Amino acid sequence: MPSWQGKSKGNKLGYRIFIGILRYGGVYPAYFLLRFVAAYYFLFSWSSSKPIYRYFHEKIGYSRLKSLFSLYSNYYIFGQTIIDKVVVMADMGNKFTFDFDxxxxxxxxxAGGKGGIMLSAHLGNWEVAGHLFKRLNARINIVMFDGEHQRIKEYLASVTGGRNVNIIVLKDDLSHIYAINEALSNQELVCMHADRFLPGNKTMTADLLGSPAHFPLGPFLLAATFRVPVCGVYAFKESATHYHFYSTEPKVYNGRREQELALNDFVAGMEEKIRKYPTQWFNYYDFWVE
Structure with a gap:
């Protein structure tokens, strides 16, 4: 089964072109150019298209034609979320509106004063709700793979100024565990995706959309070990300039015996959101156990 390799597609020139358009023309010209980029991936990136097409056809139950249309839509919306993320993080002028559930x-x-963990997935674009995090007056630590090419990261950092968040990079030496522990000890919030893992990482298995799938052990082990409140957080694009943010009620998992419960709660919430926003799961590899 092909696995995710921890890297995103794209190059520095592509980011530079889109950011230039955003600065001088706003999101709509960037969205127009994006239609051609999405068409390129739709036509020529079979390695990423195949698993998404199978997801629409076999898991969601779409017809072959609707699955193809949904595949293109998935690429297009994914590109929009990247554009929107840069606009919001760089405080560029925009007309984005939000609903908050x-x-x-x-x-x-x-307010609990114990810190907490926010679990999300590669669903939607919750990062655009960053201004909500500002209103919380709390430090946010985002745990992520160091999968972007260094030049792209440096360029985006120069554009966004690295505002609002502290990045904790997952490393083979497990130093990120100490960084997470320090953040939670300081009553800070830690946010991480819980739907992807690199080859060789420990995993847990749960049913998603009717078939077993692997999930990374780490987020659920951390939630159960540190015994801090855990929320699921997502934000979905509902129109060109409108997002809907969701957060679940905080829940504490008491010890490792409840890490499977933490996984099942997360997967149940993830499946609910997938069914509501099927074209906004950006998963470009074979996800399910074969």
């Missing part, structure tokens, strides 16, 4: 849960997480 569960903001009170995040405020409860902060």
């Amino acid at each position: 569960g903001e009170e849960h995040l405020r409860q997480l902060v």
